[in-house]
Amino acid sequence: MRKLATSAIAIGNEIELLMDFAAQTAVAPEISRRERELREQHMQLAHTNRLVAMGELSASIAHEVNQPIAAGRNNVIAALHFLNRDPPDLQEVREALAAAVKDADRVSTIVCRMRALMQKASPRLDPVDINEALQEVIELTRGEALKNGVLVESQLAQGLPVIAGDRVQLQQVALNLILNAVQAMGAVGEGARQMLITSRQIGSNDLYVGVQDTGPGLSPETLSRLFEPFYTTKPNGMGMGLTICRSIVEAHGGRLWVSACQPRGAMFQFAIPARPS
Numbered sequence: 001m002r003k004l005a006t007s008a009i010a011i012g013n014e015i016e017l018l019m020d021f022a023a024q025t026a027v028a029p030e031i032s033r034r035e036r037e038l039r040e041q042h043m044q045l046a047h048t049n050r051l052v053a054m055g056e057l058s059a060s061i062a063h064e065v066n067q068p069i070a071a072g073r074n075n076v077i078a079a080l081h082f083l084n085r086d087p088p089d090l091q092e093v094r095e096a097l098a099a100a101v102k103d104a105d106r107v108s109t110i111v112c113r114m115r116a117l118m119q120k121a122s123p124r125l126d127p128v129d130i131n132e133a134l135q136e137v138i139e140l141t142r143g144e145a146l147k148n149g150v151l152v153e154s155q156l157a158q159g160l161p162v163i164a165g166d167r168v169q170l171q172q173v174a175l176n177l178i179l180n181a182v183q184a185m186g187a188v189g190e191g192a193r194q195m196l197i198t199s200r201q202i203g204s205n206d207l208y209v210g211v212q213d214t215g216p217g218l219s220p221e222t223l224s225r226l227f228e229p230f231y232t233t234k235p236n237g238m239g240m241g242l243t244i245c246r247s248i249v250e251a252h253g254g255r256l257w258v259s260a261c262q263p264r265g266a267m268f269q270f271a272i273p274a275r276p277s
């Protein structure tokens with residue numbers, strides 16, 4: 001009798017477990033659907049953020065693209081001029097045309113980089129040379145920094161390991177941090193406007209990237225809220241830049257944080273694990 005009762009309890013437990021399991025399997029597709037939707041929404045938001053950031057750069061990039069186009073045109077005119085000489089100065093023609101090709105290459109490099117950043121793609125896991133990725137963003141934002149009177153310096157450590165990650169997304173993080181720094185410094189009236197972009201490796205672990213500025217720094221209110229979605233102190237800000245940066249860095253297994261600089265300014269840093277790709 002007692003044995004029967006124990007068996008009944010055991011069966012009861014099993015049924016309960018089975019029912020739990022059944023309930024979970026019924027919920028599981030719902031959860032994974034929700035997760036998928038959230039991931040898609042996040043990608044859409046990240047893409048919008050990139051478009052907005054690139055939009056902010058459009059005037060300075062247009063200027064950046066116009067320069068080599070104008071230079072290329074001058075070089076071609078010079079080549080025609082040397083060709084019309086009697087006898088034609090072929091050495092000068094060759095040099096002028098070679099310079100025009102370089103100008104055209106410069107334009108196409110800028111356009112390719114812009115296009116890569118504006119494309120909408122699923123996150124990838126590729127080998128990324130972090131310095132090269134940073135250099136490209138520094139170049140894209142050079143005009144914007146110049147326009148705002150910001151002096152940009154970079155100290156990128158040599159011999160860093162290639163990391164596994166999504167190159168465009170990591171560039172998006174750098175782009176958001178650099179734009180924030182330029183905007184913060186653009187808003188202050190006086191004092192030197194300097195930005196320092198660094199990369200380094202500490203031990204054999206994480207790679208650290210830093211963006212330091214000499215802007216107004218962060219008020220206690222901003223400091224406690226700046227990673228919140230839609231928190232912004234800018235009239236035209238969306239307040240999504242840092243939220244997206246943090247979620248990209250965390251998706252790479254890393255961390256993003258900010259610290260105050262002396263005598264003024266802020267330094268945003270992120271660390272990404274240097275695991276081999």
Ligand SMILES: Nc1ncnc2c1ncn2[C@@H]1O[C@H](COP(=O)(O)OP(=O)(O)OP(=O)(O)O)[C@@H](O)[C@H]1O
Nearest residue numbers: 180181184217226232233234237238239240241242
């Ligand atoms: N380098 C910085 N110096 C001072 N304050 C900063 C700096 N970076 C960010 N902040 C503050 O944090 C807020 C949130 O930044 P975040 O990049 O998330 O949004 P945003 O720049 O306002 O808008 P957007 O969505 O266009 O990036 C900013 O509005 C600003 O107040």
Ligand SMILES: [Mg+2]
Nearest residue numbers: 176180241242
């Ligand atoms: Mg921002």
